[in-house]
Amino acid sequence: MGLSIADIDKWNPDSLDAVGTASTARADAASQASSCLGNLPAFESWQGSSASAAQQRTKVEADGLDQHSRDAAAVASAAKTAANEVRQTKIQLNDLRSTLGQYGITIDAKSSRAVPPTNLSSLPAATRKLVQDMTHTAQQSLDKIRQSADHADALLADALQKQAGPRSKEPTDKADDSPGNKPDLLMDDKGWQYPWDPPPPGDSAPGGGRWDIDPQPYPSGPGGGPPVGPFTPPKPWHRDIKPPIEGGPTGYQDVVGKTPNGWGVDPSWRMQENYKFRLTGETFNGAPDHTRWVQRDGKWYQAKWVDYNFEAEHVRRGVSSTGFFTPNFGLGEWHPIDIKDIYRAQADNPRLTMYVPTPSGGQVVLNPKRPGVSAP
Incomplete structure (x- = not known):
C-alpha cells in the first residue's frame, strides 16, 4: 500500500471534481468539433481527386477529435469515481476515529497505525482485552481504508496515463472484438459511469x-x-x-x-x-x-x-x-x-x-x- 493515512487526510475531493468538470467540457468541445468537420457543406458540391484527398484528411482529423473526446470522457469518469471514493474514504476514516475515541484508541497518521491508550496496562483485565481486540480490528480497518485509497488513486492515474500515452488503434473494416473498439464504460463495481x-x-x-x-x-x-x-x-x-x-x-x-x-x-x-x-x-x-x-x-x-x-x-x-x-x-x-x-x-x-x-x-x-x- 502506497498511501498513508496522512496522505488521505490531505486529499481534497473538490479538486477531483474540478478535474472531472474540465475534462467533460473538453470531451464535449472535441465531440462538437468532430461533428462539424464530418458535416462540412463544402463536400456536398466539391468533386475530384482534391476533394477526395481533403475528405480523407478531414476524416483523419475528425477521428483524432473523436479519440480525444473519448480520452477526455474517460478522465472525467475516472475523476468523478475517484472523487466519490475519496469522500467515502474520508467519511469512513472520520467515523473510525470517532468510534476508536470511545476506547481511547488513536490513529498515528504518519505510520498509519492504530495506537492503544497510554493507560492500557492499568485497565481492568476484561477492559484491557476489549481495547486490545478493538486496536487489532481498527488496524485491519485502516489497512482496508488505505487499500480503497490506493484503488481510487490508481484509477485516476491510469486514466491520465492512457490519455497521455499512445492512441488506441484506428478502426478498420474488419470486425474487431478487442477492447480498443468497445465502449469505454469503466464499469467495474463503481456504479454507472457514463453518463x-x-x-x-x-x-x-x-x-x-x-x-x-x-x-x-x-x-x-x-x-x-x-x-x-x-x-x-x-x-x-x-x-x-x-x-x-x-x-x-x-x-x-x-x-x-x-x-x-x-x-x-x-x-x-x-x-x-x-x-x-x-x-x-x-x-x-x-x-x-x-x-x-x-x-x-x-x-x-x-x-x-x-x-x-x-x-x-x-x-x-x-x-x-x-x-x-x-x-x-x-x-x-x-x-x-x-x-x-x-x-x-x-x-x-x-x-x-x-x-x-x-x-x-x-x-x-x-x-x-x-x-x-x-x-x-
Whole structure:
C-alpha cells in the first residue's frame, strides 16, 4: 500500500471534481468539433481527386477529435469515481476515529497505525482485552481504508496515463472484438459511469449490486427509442468470491440508548451489538426488472443488474454499569443477508455505521449522520 493515512487526510475531493468538470467540457468541445468537420457543406458540391484527398484528411482529423473526446470522457469518469471514493474514504476514516475515541484508541497518521491508550496496562483485565481486540480490528480497518485509497488513486492515474500515452488503434473494416473498439464504460463495481446513473431495481438498494453493460450495441427503435425485439433474455448466472471480501466492523454500540436526564434510571446491564459484513459472490437472477436499455452515442446497450451476495456477523454482548462484559455471542458466525436487511439493521440502530464491501475492495458506507440513509 502506497498511501498513508496522512496522505488521505490531505486529499481534497473538490479538486477531483474540478478535474472531472474540465475534462467533460473538453470531451464535449472535441465531440462538437468532430461533428462539424464530418458535416462540412463544402463536400456536398466539391468533386475530384482534391476533394477526395481533403475528405480523407478531414476524416483523419475528425477521428483524432473523436479519440480525444473519448480520452477526455474517460478522465472525467475516472475523476468523478475517484472523487466519490475519496469522500467515502474520508467519511469512513472520520467515523473510525470517532468510534476508536470511545476506547481511547488513536490513529498515528504518519505510520498509519492504530495506537492503544497510554493507560492500557492499568485497565481492568476484561477492559484491557476489549481495547486490545478493538486496536487489532481498527488496524485491519485502516489497512482496508488505505487499500480503497490506493484503488481510487490508481484509477485516476491510469486514466491520465492512457490519455497521455499512445492512441488506441484506428478502426478498420474488419470486425474487431478487442477492447480498443468497445465502449469505454469503466464499469467495474463503481456504479454507472457514463453518463447515466440508473437506480437499483426495486428489490435492491445502493451498495447491493452493480449495473453490468453488454458491449454489443443495438440500433435505435422507432423514434430513436430503445431497440424493438424480440431478444433472447440473458441467462442467470452466479460466481463465488473466494476468499470473501470483508468490510470494516461497525464497532460496539448500545442497542437501546441511555434514558434522558430525569427519566428513569440507567439499567445495571445494557446490550451492545457490532456488525460486520462480507461479500461472498455475485448473482444475475434474470428477473425482467434486472435488465434494462441504456443509450450512448445514438446506440443502445443492454445492461444487467448484478446482485452482491452478503453474509453478516452479528455480535452481541452485555455491559454492566461497573464496566464488566459478558462473552461475545455470535462471534465467528456468518449468516446470509441481503442489502435491504442491512439497511433495516442500520435503521433499527441508528448509532451504527455500516461498512458494506464491494468486489474491488472498497466499501459503501451507511452513515446515520448522512441524510438519505433509511430502511428501504
